Amino acid sequence: MIANTPEVPYYAVIFxxxxxxxxxxxxxxxxxxxxxLASKQKGFLGVESARNEVGITVSYxxxxxxxxxxxxxxxxxxxxEKGRKYWYSTFKTRIAKVEHxxxxxxx
Amino acid sequence: MIANTPEVPYYAVIFxxxxxxxxxxxxxxxxxxxxxLASKQKGFLGVESARNEVGITVSYxxxxxxxxxxxxxxxxxxxxEKGRKYWYSTFKTRIAKVEHxxxxxxx
Numbered sequence: 001m002i003a004n005t006p007e008v009p010y011y012a013v014i015f016x017x018x019x020x021x022x023x024x025x026x027x028x029x030x031x032x033x034x035x036x037l038a039s040k041q042k043g044f045l046g047v048e049s050a051r052n053e054v055g056i057t058v059s060y061x062x063x064x065x066x067x068x069x070x071x072x073x074x075x076x077x078x079x080x081e082k083g084r085k086y087w088y089s090t091f092k093t094r095i096a097k098v099e100h101x102x103x104x105x106x107x
Numbered sequence: 108m109i110a111n112t113p114e115v116p117y118y119a120v121i122f123x124x125x126x127x128x129x130x131x132x133x134x135x136x137x138x139x140x141x142x143x144l145a146s147k148q149k150g151f152l153g154v155e156s157a158r159n160e161v162g163i164t165v166s167y168x169x170x171x172x173x174x175x176x177x178x179x180x181x182x183x184x185x186x187x188e189k190g191r192k193y194w195y196s197t198f199k200t201r202i203a204k205v206e207h208x209x210x211x212x213x214x
Contacts (some may be wrong), residue, residue, distance in 0.1 A: 002123045002161060002199050012121060012203050014165055016109045016155050020213070048123050050157035054109060056165060058121055090212045092109050096119050096203035105197045106127070 002103075003046025003060050010045055010098050011061045017091035018054055027087045030079050041070050060098070067095060110153025110167050115205050117152055118168045124190075124198035125161055134194045137186050148177050167205070174202060 019027065031049075038044055038059055043066025049057040061067045070076060083091070126134065138156075145151055145166055150173025156164040168174045177183060190198070 002125065002197060005201075012119070012201065014119060014121065014205075016165070018109065048161055048163055050159045050161055050163045052157045052159075054155055054157055056155055056157045056163045058123070058163060058165070084211060084213075088211065088213065090109060090210070092208060092210045094112075094119065094205045095207040096205040098121075098201045098203040101199060101201040103197070103199045104191060104195065106191075106195065 001048070003048050003058075005045050005060045005098070005101065008098050008101055011064060011067060012096045012098050013059045013061065013067060014094040014096060015057045015059070015091065016054055016094075017057075018089050019087055020089045024087060026082075030082065030087075034076060034079055037073070037075060038070060041073070042066055044070070064095070108155070109210075110155050110165075112152050112167045112205070112208065115208055117205050118171060118174060119203045119205050120166045120168065120174060121201040121203060122164045122166070122198065123161055123201075124164075125196050126194055127196045131194060133189075137189065137194075141183060141186055144180070144182060145177060148180070149173055151177070171202070 035047055035049070038047065043062035045060035045062060047057065047059045049055070061070070142154055142156070145154065150169035152167035152169060154164065154166040156162070168177070
């Protein structure tokens, strides 16, 4: 689903990852749980996610302080440690300020 | 593949879309062609793409002026018109300034 974000400016966390070939047990459950948990955080605005060869998850946030608090969330911190240890071969996180946006909807 | 972007700051264009159920003929070829064409533009830094229920393509650019020029590219403009007419039920484009990034690579 396309996130129904408010007017700019707001922030995006662009998380791009590649999974290891093996050892993906528990990954889907953890990914779902993290979306559920993130959406309960203050300042969370929405999330979009897709995966083929590479996985892209973009979460949207009101400001940098909301992102920082989400990073410090203890369950999220444990998940990230597991991710580094078991699931991801590589990932890149980018924090970006959304300055313009526009939408197209077919009526 | 995860884009090998330079040091921040740089810009991201986050394009999230949903395709129509029918009428997707020509879409894949056009999407591939746009990546090929974008990567030849001045200021292009890389692209990441994945699609399931929703498609996410994030392209990275040196500055806003590179993004503007890419938007004005005539072949790209024709592709966007076709996209609106034939392929997409909805899409959202967000232009964001990447302020922080960090990478994890399993050795």
